Amino acid sequence: MSRIAQELFWLGRNIARAEHTARMLDGVFQASLQGRPDDPAGVRLGWGSILAIMGAQADGRPVRRDEVLTRLTLARDEPASVISCVSRAREGARTMRDVISAEMWEAVNTTHLALSAGDLEGRMQMGPYSVFQYVKERSSLFWGLTSRTMLRDEARSFLVAGGRIESADMVLRMLRVAMPIPNDEATGVRDGQALALLQAVGGFQAFRRAVPAPANAGPVARFLLYERAYPDSVAASVDAVHGALLDADAAPRSSEPVLRLSRLAADLEFRGRAAAEDGNLAEASSLVQSELALVDADIAERYFAGAGAALGTVVA
Amino acid sequence: MHASLYRGLVAPSNLRTTPTTRTARTSSSDRRTWDPVARAARISILSTEVTSDDAAGYRPPRGHYDEVFGPGGIPRGHAVGLASEIARLGPELLAAAGHRRDAIFVQQGITFDATGEDGPVKDRPFPLDLVPRILPAAEWDHIERGLQQRIRALNRFIDDVYHERDIVRAGIVPWRLIVSRSHFARAAHGVRPPGGVYCHVAGCDLVRDGDGTWKVLEDNVRTPSGISYVLENRVAMTRLVPQLFQHHRVRPVDHYPQLLLAGLRSVAPSAEDEATVVVWTPGPMNSAYFEHAFLARQMGVELVEASDLVVRDDVLYMRTTAGLRRVHAVYRRLDDDFVDPLEFRPDSLLGVPGLVRAYRAGTVAIANALGTGVADDKAIYHYVPEMIRFYLGEEPILSNVETYIMSDEAQREAALARRTELVFKPTGESGGKGVFIGPSTPRDELDGLADVIRAQPDKWIAQEVVSLSTVPTALPDGTLAPRHVDLRPFAVFGEQIRIVPGGLTRVALKEGSMIVNSSQGGGSKDTWVLEEDDGRRPATGDQHLHEVIPAGMPGLRYGAEGWQSQQQQQQQSLASPATAGSAPRADTRCETSPQGEASQC
Numbered sequence: 033m034s035r036i037a038q039e040l041f042w043l044g045r046n047i048a049r050a051e052h053t054a055r056m057l058d059g060v061f062q063a064s065l066q067g068r069p070d071d072p073a074g075v076r077l078g079w080g081s082i083l084a085i086m087g088a089q090a091d092g093r094p095v096r097r098d099e100v101l102t103r104l105t106l107a108r109d110e111p112a113s114v115i116s117c118v119s120r121a122r123e124g125a126r127t128m129r130d131v132i133s134a135e136m137w138e139a140v141n142t143t144h145l146a147l148s149a150g151d152l153e154g155r156m157q158m159g160p161y162s163v164f165q166y167v168k169e170r171s172s173l174f175w176g177l178t179s180r181t182m183l184r185d186e187a188r189s190f191l192v193a194g195g196r197i198e199s200a201d202m203v204l205r206m207l208r209v210a211m212p213i214p215n216d217e218a219t220g221v222r223d224g225q226a227l228a229l230l231q232a233v234g235g236f237q238a239f240r241r242a243v244p245a246p247a248n249a250g251p252v253a254r255f256l257l258y259e260r261a262y263p264d265s266v267a268a269s270v271d272a273v274h275g276a277l278l279d280a281d282a283a284p285r286s287s288e289p290v291l292r293l294s295r296l297a298a299d300l301e302f303r304g305r306a307a308a309e310d311g312n313l314a315e316a317s318s319l320v321q322s323e324l325a326l327v328d329a330d331i332a333e334r335y336f337a338g339a340g341a342a343l344g345t346v347v348a
Numbered sequence: 349m350h351a352s353l354y355r356g357l358v359a360p361s362n363l364r365t366t367p368t369t370r371t372a373r374t375s376s377s378d379r380r381t382w383d384p385v386a387r388a389a390r391i392s393i394l395s396t397e398v399t400s401d402d403a404a405g406y407r408p409p410r411g412h413y414d415e416v417f418g419p420g421g422i423p424r425g426h427a428v429g430l431a432s433e434i435a436r437l438g439p440e441l442l443a444a445a446g447h448r449r450d451a452i453f454v455q456q457g458i459t460f461d462a463t464g465e466d467g468p469v470k471d472r473p474f475p476l477d478l479v480p481r482i483l484p485a486a487e488w489d490h491i492e493r494g495l496q497q498r499i500r501a502l503n504r505f506i507d508d509v510y511h512e513r514d515i516v517r518a519g520i521v522p523w524r525l526i527v528s529r530s531h532f533a534r535a536a537h538g539v540r541p542p543g544g545v546y547c548h549v550a551g552c553d554l555v556r557d558g559d560g561t562w563k564v565l566e567d568n569v570r571t572p573s574g575i576s577y578v579l580e581n582r583v584a585m586t587r588l589v590p591q592l593f594q595h596h597r598v599r600p601v602d603h604y605p606q607l608l609l610a611g612l613r614s615v616a617p618s619a620e621d622e623a624t625v626v627v628w629t630p631g632p633m634n635s636a637y638f639e640h641a642f643l644a645r646q647m648g649v650e651l652v653e654a655s656d657l658v659v660r661d662d663v664l665y666m667r668t669t670a671g672l673r674r675v676h677a678v679y680r681r682l683d684d685d686f687v688d689p690l691e692f693r694p695d696s697l698l699g700v701p702g703l704v705r706a707y708r709a710g711t712v713a714i715a716n717a718l719g720t721g722v723a724d725d726k727a728i729y730h731y732v733p734e735m736i737r738f739y740l741g742e743e744p745i746l747s748n749v750e751t752y753i754m755s756d757e758a759q760r761e762a763a764l765a766r767r768t769e770l771v772f773k774p775t776g777e778s779g780g781k782g783v784f785i786g787p788s789t790p791r792d793e794l795d796g797l798a799d800v801i802r803a804q805p806d807k808w809i810a811q812e813v814v815s816l817s818t819v820p821t822a823l824p825d826g827t828l829a830p831r832h833v834d835l836r837p838f839a840v841f842g843e844q845i846r847i848v849p850g851g852l853t854r855v856a857l858k859e860g861s862m863i864v865n866s867s868q869g870g871g872s873k874d875t876w877v878l879e880e881d882d883g884r885r886p887a888t889g890d891q892h893l894h895e896v897i898p899a900g901m902p903g904l905r906y907g908a909e910g911w912q913s914q915q916q917q918q919q920q921s922l923a924s925p926a927t928a929g930s931a932p933r934a935d936t937r938c939e940t941s942p943q944g945e946a947s948q949c
Contacts, residue, residue, distance in 0.1 A: 042907050049904075065586045065593040066600040087904035111906050120907065158441070161587035162448070208898045227602075240648025244622040246606050318900060325902050 034338035036131055037190045037280075041331070043124040043132075044194025047140070050117035051171035052202035052233075053086065057104055057114075058164035059232020063225075064097065085205045086112040101160055106152055114167055118144050132191075133181035136174060143170040189280035190335070193273045197328060200269035203233065203256055204321045207266075208314065210249070226252035238262045253313045257320070258304030266320060267300040273327070280335075289330035296323050399423070406820055406828045409860075413560040413817040414830060415481060426484040426878055429595025434479060437591060439826030445478055445588045446822060452587070458580055458638070475871030476581050478589050481819045481833060481853045482596070488849060488877040491554065491562060494746030495837060496845045497736060499550050502569060502723045503841065504739040506546040509722055510536045520738055521731045525755065528806055529728070530776045531570070531721025533684050535691045535704045541717040543615040543842070548715035549608070549679070550839045551575075551851070555749070556817035563749045563814065565834065567729060570721045571681050574852040574872075575604055575838045576639040579646075581874040597879040599849035604838065605646035608679070611842025615713045616676035623676035626652045626666060630682045630698045640681050659702030662709040677713040684718055726775040726809050727753065750812040754805040763810040764801065767794045770810045772801065787813065816862050819873065821855055832856045834864050835875065850875035 060082060079100040086104055107113045122144035125137050146166070155163050175195070182188050210225035226249040230236050235256065236247070242259055245251040259265045274293040277284065284290045303316055399421040406421070408414035416427045423431035434442070453459060453473035460474055483491075508515050509526055516523045526532060551572030553565040582601050586593065609625060616623030629640035631653050644651035656666050657675070665672035680687060686696040691704040706712050722728065730751045733744040752759040752770075763770055767786055774782040784797055801808045818830035837851030853873040854864035864870040 061590070062583070062586045065590055066582070066598050066602075084901065087901075112904055158445070159587055159590050161590075205901065208901060237645055237648065240605075240646065242648075246610065314898070318898065321902065322900070328905070 034336055036128060036187065038332075038336040039124050039128055040131065040187055040190040041194035041336070043121055043128070043140075044191040044196075045198040046117045046121035046124065047171055047174050048195040048198035049202060050114050050121065050167055052199065052206075053104060053112070053114050053117065054164040054167040054171075055232045055234065056082070056085070056202070056206055057101060058161060058168075059228050061097070061101065061160055062231070063228035081209050085209055088112050098157075102153070102156060105156060105160065105163060115147050118147055118167070131187050133177065135177045135181050139170065139174045139177055143167070143174075146170075186280045189276040193276040193280070193331070196269040196272040196276070197324065197331075199264060200266045200273070201321065201324055203264060203266055203269070204317050204324070206233070207253055207256055207317050208321070210253075225249070230256070233264055235262055235264060250313070253317070254304070257313065257317060258300060260301075260304075266317075267297070267304060270297050270300060270324075277331070287334060289327050289334055292323070292327050292330055296320070296327065299323075406830065408818055408830045411558055412815050412830070412832070413556055413558055415556070415817050415819045415833075417820070427482050430480070430482055430592060433592050433594055434820070434828070437589070439822075439828075441826070442478060442589075442822050443824065443826030446824065446826070449473070449476060449478065449584060449588050452584065456580075458577075460635075460638075474577065474580075475857060476577075476584055477821045477831075477855055477857075477871050477873045478585070478592075479820050479822050479828065480585060480592065480874040480876050481835075482876045482878065483850065485878050485880045487562075490745065491837065492847050494562070494564075494744070495550075495552055495839055495847055497740065497742060497745050498552060498564065498567070498732060499547060499569075499839055499841060499845050501732065501736040501739050502550070502567060503544075503546050505728075505735050506717070506720055506723050507540070507544065508739075510538065510719060511540070515735065515738055518738065520734050521728070522755075525727055525806060526722060529722050529725045531684065531719070531725060533692075533719030533722070535684075535688075535708070536717065536719030539708050539710075539718075541615070541707075542617045542710065542713045545615055545841050546717040546720045547723065548611055548615065548717075548841050550841065551836045552839075554746070554835045554837065555814050556833075556835075558815040558817075560817070562746055564729075564732070564746050565749055565814070566726065567724055567732065568836070569716060569724045570683060571636075571716070572836065572838065573636040573639050573681075574836055574854075575848070576642040577872055578838065578848065578850065578852050578875070579604060579642075581872060585874045596876065598876040599879060601848050601850060604840070604848045605643060607840045607842075607846050607848070608643065609647040609649070611840040611846075612677045612679055612713070612715055614842040615715070617710055617713060618676070624666075624674060625649045625677045625679065626657075626675055628652050628654075628657070628678050628680040628682065630686070634681070636681065643679070654698050654700050657700045657703075659700060659706050662702070662706045662711055664700070664703065664706045664712045675712060677715065679715045684721055687714075687718070726773055727755075727806065730809060749814055752810040754801050754808040754810065759810075760801065760805055764798045767798060769813065771813055772797060772808060772810050775807050775809060785813070819853070819855065821857070821871075821873075829859065831859075832862050832864065833873065849877035 060079075079097050080095040082100055082104070083095065088104070088110060103110050104112060105114045108115060108119070110116060118140075122140050125132060125140040129137050143166075152163060178188065178191065182191075206229055210229045227247045230239055230247055230252050233256070239247060239252065239255050239262075242261060243251050243255055255262065255265065257266050260267045260271065262268060270293060274290065274297055277287065277290050277293065281287045281290055300320065399417070406417065408417055408421075416423055416431060418424045437445075450473040453476070454471065458474045459471040505515065509532075513523065515521050516526070547569040549569075549572060551568045551574065553568065554562050555565050556562055578601055612625045613623045616625065625647070626649055627640055627644040627647070629637060629651055631637070634640070641651055650656075650666065652666055658665050658667060658672065660672070664675045664678070666675050682698055685693050686698045688701060688703040689696045689699045690701050692699070703712075703714075704718065707714055707718060729748065730753050733748055736742055736744045752763040754760045754763070763772075768791070770786045772784040772786070777783075784794065786794065789797075816832040816834060819833050820828040821831035823829055833853050833855045835851050835853050837847055839845055839847045853875045855871050855873050856862055856864045857869055857871045861869070
């Protein structure tokens with residue numbers, strides 16, 4: 033059913049977004065407490081940039097770290113906050129208790145309840161790590177239970193497709209802010225940001241094992257964009273979305289999103305091989321991101337169009 | 349007994365030391381309360397007003413240098429921010445953070461086995477004290493230059509010992525003393541390691557004397573351990589007490605594995621592509637195994653044991669699932685004695701037969717190089733200032749602790765006459781084994797010791813007692829007390845000598861104790877080296893930083909309705925193009941970027 037597919041797709045996206053937001057905030061927060069070897073000012077990622085990554089506006093005032101942290105984690109009226117993502121995921125899961133497994137529902141529901149109860153603001157003030165860590169763990173639990181308890185059918189494909197497309201989008205958003213710009217004099221700054229980013233997404237050890245180069249901006253960006261062996265890279269996520277839709281689509285050979293994903297995957301493969309030291313990674317990730325937005329549109333059009341008609345949404 | 353010992357430190361009449369009556373005290377006549385709001389206000393108005401009195405009646409002992417509080421209990425200039433932040437935190441929150449720390453450390457397996465009063469204790473959380481030690485930039489600059497100078501001289505010395513012996517011929521260090529060292533390796537004779545580097549990894553122990561001057565206590569150039577705790581401590585601190593970083597810009601330490609890997613690669617011989625580097629551990633039973641695994645993981649290289657390695661035709665290989673693979677550089681974490689049963693101890697099961705041949709053939713770099721231990725010896729330590737003058741023609745930047753060589757008769761007899769005032773150390777030992785501390789050893793034992801020393805004078809040195817500096821340290825209840833510390837900075841010598849800012853501060857957790865060894869009740873502290881401005885400028889977070897907002901970043905979508913509305917909008921726009929742009933929606937695909945530039949889609 034179209035509506036169910038759409039709900040599952042967004043359930044996946046919301047869970048993945050909550051986790052990536054927590055990871056990003058955690059990484060930037062930790063990194064902001066220290067300087068960097070070649071950059072005394074530390075990870076000079078303004079907290080305004082973080083708001084921008086999440087599509088939230090700074091309304092012209094100077095941006096304070098603690099405000100950003102609270103707003104993107106606990107603010108219920110901020111749609112991009114972790115708590116809003118979890119709350120939307122829980123609502124989605126609630127309407128699909130018959131489709132997802134009972135254990136998956138419990139996992140989401142417990143996360144939602146735990147974030148709503150208790151002195152979270154106090155915990156954020158003492159050290160946000162414990163809150164972020166909780167969100168990361170609960171998200172992993174959800175995906176673990178998905179692979180253990182949910183039938184490998186069309187429903188699961190849409191859930192996975194949603195999670196992976198969100199994952200790719202979030203990594204691209206972070207990369208575009210921490211990305212090396214050719215001929216940029218602030219290389220040291222960007223190297224520090226790249227290391228923080230790598231640690232935030234949890235890819236530090238994987239990077240170390242896969243890439244002999246130091247964790248500077250260029251190698252890190254290439255790794256996060258093109259390294260298929262690393263599960264959270266953009267290329268791996270695109271592959272996963274592609275695979276999920278191949279399974280779910282009744283006629284994949286004539287499916288616009290599947291075809292577009294095939295082209296994107298091939299393009300990433302090609303770029304990954306060709307990516308020399310001077311490849312313009314900022315431009316590449318910008319292109320990949322807009323291509324993903326088109327995939328997103330194609331998915332909505334091909335699979336969810338019926339859902340909208342059923343819901344009867346009307347624009348004033 | 350412990351509890352009373354800890355509390356005895358703090359004046360019992362001082363109500364502020366007991367963390368239980370916080371709310372009651374807020375309304376009491378004592379205006380200096382732990383109430384966080386009141387304190388925050390007061391501190392932010394005049395931060396220099398904080399004194400050691402605010403830190404729970406903290407009293408540095410006389411005759412020792414306290415690294416946070418100067419004379420009169422006033423925080424030293426670079427530590428004002430830290431002192432005020434600790435005072436603002438208060439004992440309760442500090443104690444709570446301590447509980448969280450223990451939980452996290454047990455969860456992450458950062459534990460060690462210790463011997464407590466009730467016998468051996470397994471898996472104790474590594475005792476990280478939550479009050480950091482803080483060093484201003486200028487002081488660190490001095491230490492860093494001093495250590496680089498010292499390591500350069502030691503490296504020259506090792507090279508000299510196994511080649512020309514200039515220093516012996518110049519009559520500065522007696523050859524008899526060198527060859528009699530247990531770490532003198534005949535196998536290293538005439539071999540010059542790649543890049544001419546012997547001590548790739550060094551950790552010199554530093555102490556601060558009563559007047560605040562830094563002195564080198566010993567040089568560790570065999571397999572100095574502790575760097576993993578430096579890195580883990582920093583991560584733990586940023587998670588547990590991020591508030592403390594508020595007023596300071598602290599230099600990072602997490603690039604150490606990168607430095608080490610680059611250092612090892614830079615000396616790896618004959619690697620056509622990327623050099624293969626491995627960390628060689630004696631095995632999981634070794635007390636530093638956590639560190640071996642940590643370093644391998646952080647560098648992304650293999651952690652190997654002897655059975656994984658094999659030498660064929662003077663080339664070192666490791667056994668992989670795809671057959672043998674050449675190894676170009678080995679970071680070994682075991683002593684010379686065990687590395688090759690054909691050259692050193694024949695009973696060593698931990699070693700790789702033929703490794704020394706491969707090393708001599710120049711096909712593999714071993715870090716630290718074979719024979720480096722000769723510079724690690726306590727008798728040789730005495731001569732390091734002379735080495736600096738001899739090899740580098742410079743005056744030593746860091747001095748030694750006054751040391752007397754027992755093989756010199758005049759020095760020996762003078763030292764033995766003052767046997768109740770000095771420390772006597774056997775030269776070949778490490779980890780505090782066999783040390784006699786004059787002031788706390790019974791007279792008859794010291795008399796016996798004098799006979800032993802006269803019989804084998806080459807094996808002993810005597811040193812002046814150093815009154816180690818103190819740093820405020822949190823007791824289990826969150827109150828502060830002064831505890832003695834030392835410092836082990838870590839250096840990596842590849843193409844140049846790089847030193848990680850700070851190092852491992854070890855702290856004696858018992859009152860008055862100077863024993864900082866973790867197996868004997870010692871703990872550690874995160875060590876902060878500040879950036880140039882030394883915390884006179886607010887550090888992180890709130891300042892307006894470098895903003896990067898790329899053009900064409902699509903807005904986030906939050907669910908089904910976004911697309912639906914956009915479709916409707918598109919349909920409308922197709923129908924009547926004139927009205928399309930009049931009602932832009934936040935959730936459309938081609939949103940303009942926050943900078944206002946048009947997106948690319």
